[in-house]
Structures are given as structure tokens and as C-alpha cells.
Amino acid sequence: MKRGAIFSLQPLAEALRFLTILPLPGRASMDERSVIAAIPWFPLAGAVIGGLLLPVAWLGELGWGPAGRAALVVVAWGAITAGMHLDGVSDTFDAVLSWRDRERKLEIMKDSRIGAMGAIALASVLLLKFAFLLAAGDAWWSATLLAPALGRWADIYGIFRFPPAREGGLGRTFQAGVRQRDLLFATLTTAALALAVARLQGLIAALLVAGVTHLLARWWTRDLGGLTGDTYGALCEIGEVVALAALTV
Numbered sequence: 073m074k075r076g077a078i079f080s081l082q083p084l085a086e087a088l089r090f091l092t093i094l095p096l097p098g099r100a101s102m103d104e105r106s107v108i109a110a111i112p113w114f115p116l117a118g119a120v121i122g123g124l125l126l127p128v129a130w131l132g133e134l135g136w137g138p139a140g141r142a143a144l145v146v147v148a149w150g151a152i153t154a155g156m157h158l159d160g161v162s163d164t165f166d167a168v169l170s171w172r173d174r175e176r177k178l179e180i181m182k183d184s185r186i187g188a189m190g191a192i193a194l195a196s197v198l199l200l201k202f203a204f205l206l207a208a209g210d211a212w213w214s215a216t217l218l219a220p221a222l223g224r225w226a227d228i229y230g231i232f233r234f235p236p237a238r239e240g241g242l243g244r245t246f247q248a249g250v251r252q253r254d255l256l257f258a259t260l261t262t263a264a265l266a267l268a269v270a271r272l273q274g275l276i277a278a279l280l281v282a283g284v285t286h287l288l289a290r291w292w293t294r295d296l297g298g299l300t301g302d303t304y305g306a307l308c309e310i311g312e313v314v315a316l317a318a319l320t321v
Contacts, residue, residue: 083112083113084117088120090110091121093152104245111231112253114224115228115258115262116221117224118223119218119265122219123217125145125149126213129144138206142201157306158305160302160309161194161306163181164193164292166187166190167180170187178238178300197310201313201316208320214274215316215319215320217269218315219316221266222281222311223281225311226282226285227311229255232252232255233289235297236300237298237299243298243299246301273318274319276318281314281318284310288307
């Protein structure tokens with residue numbers, strides 16, 4: 073990362089280009105270096121995603137009540153990100169729950185088809201998000217705003233803390249470019265967001281996300297020899313579910 077780049081808002085725009093389908097200019101010119109420079113800004117990009125979900129939630133509740141609000145948020149959440157991380161959930165669980173050897177698991181992760189375990193994992197994530205948002209009461213807005221940020225912090229922790237599973241691919245590219253200062257910046261901004269949005273409950277949610285992320289990443293590293301782009305996506309989605317659970321209890 074170039075010196076001083078972390079203090080520019082340009083990486084935030086790059087993060088949004090990479091993580092969402094928002095029609096921002098410059099998408100066609102993105103390269104690996106610009107994406108790596110944007111990684112520390114993933115949690116802030118997550119907060120932007122959460123902010124975009126708030127008017128969707130208000131419209132849903134206005135028209136169909138709390139159930140409509142929760143359903144529309146979950147649908148819009150997946151649509152804004154084009155299902156990028158949801159795809160990682162299905163691929164990861166198809167692989168790690170196949171009980172095959174490491175090489176076969178990595179091959180399964182490359183298969184575009186969804187198996188039974190991947191479908192169950194994907195449905196579980198979506199249903200849990202809906203259920204927690206439906207039960208949130210007045211906390212729905214803070215959970216909607218903060219969960220995408222905490223989920224994307226989980227991505228950065230996995231990228232920095234654990235080795236990539238393959239010699240090539242997204243995991244290797246990201247892990248080679250992320251530095252300790254990037255994780256520190258992401259952690260400080262995420263903690264500040266958690267404190268500002270939900271105070272002590274936000275910090276508790278952040279700690280729970282960190283604990284679950286570490287345990288899952290250790291499991292998958294043991295099974296796969298490291299993490300991949302798919303497992304980063306799964307860490308993000310499960311981090312969001314844990315955050316919603318903690319913020320809506």
C-alpha cells in the first residue's frame with residue numbers, strides 16, 4: 073500500500089466497487105493493488121452498505137410491518153453485494169463438511185454447483201438474519217447498520233491472521249498484501265463504529281464476532297491448509313449473523 077493511502081477516501085470508494093454492485097465510476101479500471109489498498113476500509117464500506125439498507129427497512133415496515141422490514145433487508149443485503157459472500161458460505165460448507173481429504177475439499181470449493189450441506193448452510197444464514205431482524209424491536213436500525221461492518225472486519229482478520237490455502241488465487245493475493253497496520257486501522261474504525269452505534273452492546277458484539285471468526289478460521293485452516301476467497305466470504309456472513317444475534321438480544 074502506498075504511504076498515506078490509508079488516510080485518503082479513495083480506498084473506501086475502491087472497497088465499495090469491489091464489495092457491491094453500486095454504479096461507481098472506475099470499476100473497469102480496478103486492479104489487484106487497488107483492491108488490496110481498499111481492504112482496511114472494508115468495515116467502513118460495510119457501514120455504508122448498512123446505511124443503504126436503512127431506507128429499505130423503513131419502507132418495508134411502512135408497507136408490511138416488522139416481517140416485511142426484515143425480509144426486504146435480507147433481500148436487499150444480498151442484492152447490494154451480488155451474493156458475493158453468500159456464495160462463499162455454500163462453497164465452504166460443501167467442502168469442509170464433505171469429510172474428504174484436503175485436495176478434494178479444495179476441488180469441491182471450485183465447483184459452481186451447490187450440494188446439500190452448502191444449501192443448508194446458505195438457508196441457515198438467510199433464515200437467521202431474518203429471524204434476528206424480526207425479533208430486533210427498536211434495535212433493528214443499529215443492528216442493520218453495524219452488522220455489515222463487523223462481518224467485513226472478520227474478512228480482514230482472516231486474511232491477515234491465517235495463511236492462504238492455495239499458492240495462487242484470491243487468498244494468496246490478499247494475504248501477501250495486507251499488513252499489521254491494515255488490521256489495526258480496520259479494528260480501530262470498527263470498534264469506533266460499534267461504540268458510536270450501539271455503545272457497550274456494540275463492543276460486546278464485536279468481541280463475539282472476533283471469537284467466532286478465530287475459531288472458524290482455525291477449523292478451516294486445519295482442514296484446508298489455509299483460507300480461500302470462499303472462506304473469507306463465509307467468515308463475513310457468519311460474522312454478520314453473530315453480530316445480529318448479539319445486537320438484537
